[in-house]
Amino acid sequence: MDYEEYQKMQSEINEAKQAGVRCWAVVLGHLFIAPISSLYYSARTNYWKPTLFATGVAGIAIPIALVDMGITLSFAPPATSAAMIIANTTEKRRKLKLFGPEQADHIRFDLEKK
DSSP: OOHHHHHHHHHHHHHHHHHTOOHHHHHHHHHHSHHHHHHHHHHHHTOOHHHHHHHHHHHHHHHHHHHHTTHHHHHHHHHHHHHHHHHHHHHHHHHHTOSSHHHHHHHHHHHHHO
16 A cells, blocks of 8 residues: 555545544533533544644634623633534534445444455
């Protein structure tokens, strides 16, 4: 296997990992342990945009949090991260023509056997 084939296979595996995310778990994780959940899903799927955008939103929300007692800071970054992860998951499922995360897991396991 040459490097281009390896990169293509890794890209397919990453897409399957992103499609295999359970959306209900993303919501629950971001409700209770938002920063850890965001880092976990980003590391698991190699999709770091949600964590980076949520960090940016947190930076913007800090001055506002001084006025509203932290309410904006506790809701805006986790909602941003969760929405981006769920949107990416549904997009990957649509692209791969899958109905659920179990099908994505099956594809990923088949790709990893190769």
